[in-house]
Amino acid sequence: MIYALFFATLLFPLKGALIRWRANFTPKVQPIPESPLTDDVQHASQPRSLLGMLQRVNAEEGIDGLYKGILPTLSFVIFWEMTYLPSIVVVGYLHFGVYDQSTVLIIAIASLIKIIATVIEAVFVNRAVTTQEDMSSFSLRRALDVLLSPAERRHPYRIFIIPGLLMACTSWVLFIVGTIGARHFLFRVAKQFPGNFGNWEDMRPHIPLLVVVVILSFVLNVLVLTPLEVMMVRLSIQAKATQVTLLLDTPPVEAVGPVRLRTDKVEYTGLISCARLIIHEEGWGALYRGWWWTAFRGILFI
Incomplete structure (x- = not known):
């Protein structure tokens, strides 16, 4: 667990920048007035790469911005390390390849746990990283006020x-x-592979198969998982980002920060709607931000 926490902390600035980059709204057409305001210039020059986002966050928010959202992230690292569910169970049973009734039931339960935890993790981590509100306090109440809408605080199932x-x-x-x-x-x-992985003569016949599997895993992760992860970021932050305080007589002012959130557009109404609007407003490239991160990470689970 110590090693997992160490590497999660070490890589978190990169992960945080990736989340912000995927959340960043960069429409294909961004008109600038003749006398642009500071906010307009900032929006028109939004970073369009992971490195650009990392540099923008560091320049505007410093070390605090690079580690914004670290506490919920480490909390989920501890959760997965302590329970070893469901990823280890699923991988283990699939590895043995004995698909009887009990195995299928265990895989189904473990996958359900994974789905529920993934939804919760997406909401808390993605919102913690992209929020423009103050989260410097260690107060749980303050954190919930920042990360959840009033309706979600009253009814967490929402x-x-x-x-x-x-x-x-x-x-x-x-x-x-x-x-x-x-x-x-x-x-x-x-x-299957031979039992002795150190014997090159036994391994040699399986090398072409291994290469094919690695290439297929790389391509499939790029084509399928990357758009899903981008949409998970967009969908998880939408309810909080587009929240409007109805008691105000004046329209809400968009917060200034490294990330431009999509707050003044028609909301995503579902997964298909999210994909369609991202492609229409920002182009196909927005769906594949950070494809290399997802692709290489997926290869580790071969």
């Missing part, structure tokens, strides 16, 4: 009915479980 989010997380988990099962089934058909 985070599971955020339009499209549950579907996105479910698709993400089922794709991972399905591809892990397919890879192990493929190895079993090919008589």
Whole structure:
């Protein structure tokens, strides 16, 4: 667990910048008035790469901005490390390849736990990273006020009915479980790897299969998982980002910060709507932000 916390802390500025980059709204057409205001210039020059976002966050918010959202992230790292569910259970049972009734039931329960936890993690971590509100206090009440809308604080189950989010997380988990099962089934058909992984002569016949599986995993993760992860970010922050205080007589002012959130547009009404609007407003490239992160991370689960 110590190593997991260490590496999560070490890589968090990169992960936080990735979340912000995926959340950043960059429409294809951004008109600038003849005498642009500071905010207009900032929006027109929004970073369009992970490195650009990392530099923007560091320049505007410093070390505090680079580690914004670290506490909920580490909390979920501890959760996964302590429970070892559901990822370890799913991978373990799929590896043995004995698909009897009890195994299928265990995989289903573990996958359900993964889906529920993924929804909660997406809401808290993504909102903690992208919020423009003050979260310097260690008060749990203050954190909940910042991260959840009034309706969600009154009825926590509402985070599971955020339009499209549950579907996105479910698709993400089922794709991972399905591809892990397919890879192990493929190895079993090919008589599996030999027991002695250190023997090159025994391993040599299986090298082409391994290369094919790595390439397929890379391509599938890029094509399927990356858009799902981008949409999970967008959908998880939407309810809080577009929240309007009806008691105000004046329209809300968009917060200034490294990330431009999509607050003044028609809301995403579901997973398909989210994909369609991202493509229409920002282009296909917005759906594949950070594709290399998702692709290489997925290869580790071969």
